[in-house]
Amino acid sequence: MTDHERHLGLYRQMQLIRRFEEEAARAYAQGKIGGFLHLYIGQEAIAVGAVAALSASDYVLTTYRDHGLALARGMSPRTAMSELFGKATGCSQGLGGSMHFFDVEHNMLGGYGIVGGHLPIAAGTAFASKYRGDGRVSVVFFGEGAASIGDCHEAMALSALWKLPVIFVCENNQYAMGTPLTRTLANDDVTARAAGYGMASDRFVCENVHQVMEHFDLAIKRARELSEPTLMEIRTYRHRGHSMSDPGKYRTAEEVEEHKRRDPLVVSRTALEKAGLGDKLTELDASVETEVQDAIKFADDSPEPGPELLAATTYKGAFAR
Amino acid sequence: MSGPTKSVRFREAIRMGMVEEMERDDRVYIVGEEVGHYQGAYKVTEGMLEKFGPKRVIDAPITESGFTGISIGAAMVGLRPIVEYMTWNFSAVAFDQILNNAAKMRQMSGGQLHVPIVFRAPNASAKQVGSQHSHAMEHFYAHVPGLKVVAPATCADAKGLMKTAIRDDDPVLYMESETLYNLKGDVPEDPEFTVPFGKASVARQGGDVTIVSWSRMVHVSLQAAEELAKEGLDVEVIDLRSLRPLDEEALVANVSKTHRAVVAYEGWPYGGVGAEVVDRIQRLAFDELDAPIERVTTLDYPMPYNAKLEQHVIPSAERVIEAVKRVAYRSA
Ligand SMILES: Cc1ncc(C[n+]2csc(CCOP(=O)(O)OP(=O)(O)O)c2C)c(N)n1
Numbered sequence: 001m002t003d004h005e006r007h008l009g010l011y012r013q014m015q016l017i018r019r020f021e022e023e024a025a026r027a028y029a030q031g032k033i034g035g036f037l038h039l040y041i042g043q044e045a046i047a048v049g050a051v052a053a054l055s056a057s058d059y060v061l062t063t064y065r066d067h068g069l070a071l072a073r074g075m076s077p078r079t080a081m082s083e084l085f086g087k088a089t090g091c092s093q094g095l096g097g098s099m100h101f102f103d104v105e106h107n108m109l110g111g112y113g114i115v116g117g118h119l120p121i122a123a124g125t126a127f128a129s130k131y132r133g134d135g136r137v138s139v140v141f142f143g144e145g146a147a148s149i150g151d152c153h154e155a156m157a158l159s160a161l162w163k164l165p166v167i168f169v170c171e172n173n174q175y176a177m178g179t180p181l182t183r184t185l186a187n188d189d190v191t192a193r194a195a196g197y198g199m200a201s202d203r204f205v206c207e208n209v210h211q212v213m214e215h216f217d218l219a220i221k222r223a224r225e226l227s228e229p230t231l232m233e234i235r236t237y238r239h240r241g242h243s244m245s246d247p248g249k250y251r252t253a254e255e256v257e258e259h260k261r262r263d264p265l266v267v268s269r270t271a272l273e274k275a276g277l278g279d280k281l282t283e284l285d286a287s288v289e290t291e292v293q294d295a296i297k298f299a300d301d302s303p304e305p306g307p308e309l310l311a312a313t314t315y316k317g318a319f320a321r
Numbered sequence: 322m323s324g325p326t327k328s329v330r331f332r333e334a335i336r337m338g339m340v341e342e343m344e345r346d347d348r349v350y351i352v353g354e355e356v357g358h359y360q361g362a363y364k365v366t367e368g369m370l371e372k373f374g375p376k377r378v379i380d381a382p383i384t385e386s387g388f389t390g391i392s393i394g395a396a397m398v399g400l401r402p403i404v405e406y407m408t409w410n411f412s413a414v415a416f417d418q419i420l421n422n423a424a425k426m427r428q429m430s431g432g433q434l435h436v437p438i439v440f441r442a443p444n445a446s447a448k449q450v451g452s453q454h455s456h457a458m459e460h461f462y463a464h465v466p467g468l469k470v471v472a473p474a475t476c477a478d479a480k481g482l483m484k485t486a487i488r489d490d491d492p493v494l495y496m497e498s499e500t501l502y503n504l505k506g507d508v509p510e511d512p513e514f515t516v517p518f519g520k521a522s523v524a525r526q527g528g529d530v531t532i533v534s535w536s537r538m539v540h541v542s543l544q545a546a547e548e549l550a551k552e553g554l555d556v557e558v559i560d561l562r563s564l565r566p567l568d569e570e571a572l573v574a575n576v577s578k579t580h581r582a583v584v585a586y587e588g589w590p591y592g593g594v595g596a597e598v599v600d601r602i603q604r605l606a607f608d609e610l611d612a613p614i615e616r617v618t619t620l621d622y623p624m625p626y627n628a629k630l631e632q633h634v635i636p637s638a639e640r641v642i643e644a645v646k647r648v649a650y651r652s653a
C-alpha cells in the first residue's frame with residue numbers, strides 16, 4: 001500500500017464517523033434516538049489513528065463517547081445505527097444504546113457510562129493478557145474530566161506496579177461537560193502524574209491522524225515488548241455540545257471556529273487534495289454517504305427487541321429470583 | 322397549607338428550600354458537579370452561584386467519593402453541606418463514604434461527632450438512559466441505620482422536606498426525579514414552612530384499596546386510581562414522602578380502613594423499601610388484611626435502552642391497575 005492509499009483509508013474512516021454522527025444527530029432530533037447521545041465530532045483522528053496502529057486482537061475500551069472508536073474498529077454502520085435506534089440488530093441488541101457500544105468480534109470491549117469506572121476494567125484486560133502471555137495490548141480512552149476520579153488513580157497505580165500492557169489515553173477536549181480545564185485540574189498536564197506512578201508518558205496536541213499513529217506506535221511497542229503501561233494525553237476538541245441536550249453556552253463561537261479551522265479531518269482532506277487526489281476524495285465521500293444512508297434505512301427497517309431478551313440477558317440459565 | 326403560596330416548578334421548589342436555608346444559615350453550602358457556572362446539570366441550582374458566590378456554591382471536578390468525603394469532614398466540624406450528585410447513580414462511587422463515614426460517625430465516635438449533611442440528586446428512571454443511569458438508589462440507602470431517606474412527589478413537599486433535611490443533624494438522602502422537575506404546584510412562601518420526616522400524606526382518599534407509593538410513582542398511582550374509579554373501585558393513594566423513617570402508623574391506619582394494599586414504586590422486586598413496607602403491614606396489621614399485599618416494581622432486569630422495553634420494565638399505571646384488581650379480587 002502506498003502512503004497515499006493508506007491516508008485515503010484513514011480519511012474515509014474519519015469521514016464515515018463524521019457523517020455517521022451528523023446523521024445520528026439528525027435522527028435524534030427526529031426522535032428516532034433517545035436518551036443520551038454524545039458526539040465524537042472533532043476527535044475522530046484519535047480513534048482512527050490509534051486503531052490504525054493497533055492489531056485487531058488488541059482490546060479497546062472507552063467512555064460513553066464511543067461511536068467513533070466502534071466504527072474505527074470495524075463495527076458496521078448498520079449495526080451501530082441500529083443500536084442508536086434501539087433495534088434488535090444493534091451491537092447490543094438495542095439494550096445498550098449510544099453509551100454502551102460493545103463489539104467483541106472487533107475487541108471493542110465497551111462504552112461505559114460511569115466516568116472513570118472503565119479504567120480499572122482496562123487494567124484488568126491487560127492483566128489477563130499478561131497472565132496468559134497473549135501479547136495483546138489494552139487501550140483505554142477517557143476524558144480529562146475523569147482524571148480526578150479515584151478509579152483513575154487506582155487503575156494507573158496498579159498498572160505501573162504490575163507492569164501491565166495498557167495505554168491510558170486521556171482525550172483532553174478541554175471541557176468536562178460545561179466545566180473548562182481551568183476548573184477541572186490545578187495542573188493541566190495530566191501526564192505529570194505518570195512519574196509518580198513510575199509510568200512512561202506522552203503528551204501532544206492532535207494535529208493530524210498520522211501523528212496520532214506515530215505516537216501510538218511507541219506506546220504500543222512499550223506495552224507489547226516490555227509489558228509496561230503508558231499514560232498519554234492528547235489535546236483535542238469536540239465541536240458539538242457535551243451531549244444533545246447541551247447547547248454549549250460556556251464557550252464562544254470564535255473559540256469553536258478556531259478549532260474547526262484546525263480540524264484534523266480537514267487537514268487530511270486538504271493534504272489529499274494537494275496531492276492531486278480530489279477525484280478520489282469525491283468518490284470516497286459518495287461511498288460514505290451511501291453507507292450512512294443505508295445504515296439509517298437498515299436501522300429504520302429493523303425490528304425492535306422483544307421482552308424475551310431481558311431474562312436471557314440477565315442471567316445465564318435459570319433465572320435467580 | 323396556610324398563608325400565601327406561590328406556583329412554581331418542582332426544581333424551583335427544591336431551590337427555594339435550599340436558598341431560604343442558605344440565607345438563614347451561613348454554614349450551609351452546596352457542592353457538586355456543574356452546580357455553579359453551568360447552573361446545574363438539571364438547572365436545580367440555577368442562579369445560586371450568582372446569589373451566593375463561589376465560596377458557597379462550589380463546582381467540583383468529577384470526584385464523587387472525594388467531594389462526598391470532604392463534605393462529611395466539613396459537616397463533622399460544624400458546616401452543613403448540601404452535596405449534589407449529577408444523578409444518584411453516580412453516588413455509587415461514593416457509597417463507601419456514605420455507608421462507612423456519614424452513617425457510622427455518630428456511633429463510632431460514641432456520640433461525639435455527627436454529620437449534618439444533605440445528599441441530593443435525581444433518582445430512578447429518566448428516559449432511555451440505559452442500565453447504568455436508571456437506578457432507584459433509595460433501596461440501597463434506606464437499608465442503612467444512621468441514614469435518613471426522603472423522596473418528595475409534590476412541589477410543596479419538595480420545598481418542605483428540603484428545609485427539614487438541611488436542618489436535620491443526621492445525614493439525609495433526598496431523592497428527586499428528573500421526570501418531576503417540570504411539575505407545577507403551589508408552595509408556601511413562609512420561610513418557616515417545613516415538612517416533618519416520617520409522616521406520610523394522603524394523595525387521594527378512597528375506601529377500597531390502599532396504594533402505597535412515593536416520588537414519581539405517586540403520580541402513576543393517581544392515574545391508576547382515576548382509571549379504577551371508572552370501574553367502581555375507590556382507591557386511596559398514600560405518598561410516603563419519607564422512606565426512612567417510615568410512617569408505620571399511617572400504614573396501619575390505612576390498611577385498617579381498606580384491608581387491602583398494593584405497594585407501587587421504582588426499584589427491583591428483590592428486597593428494598595417496598596418489601597419493608599409489606600413486612601410492616603403484615604406484622605402490625607395482620608388481622609386487618611383481606612388479601613395478600615402486592616408489589617408493583619421495576620421488573621427484575623437491568624434497565625434496557627430500547628424505548629418499548631424500558632416502558633415494559635418500568636412499573637406502569639396498567640400494572641398498578643392489575644395489582645389493585647387482584648387484591649380486590651376483581652380480576653378477570
Ligand atoms: C461518576 C460519574 N459522575 C458524573 C457523571 C456525569 N457525567 C457524564 S460525562 C461527564 C463529563 C465528563 O467529561 P470528560 O471526562 O472530560 O469527558 P468528555 O465528555 O469531555 O469526553 C459527567 C460529569 C458520570 N457519568 N459518572
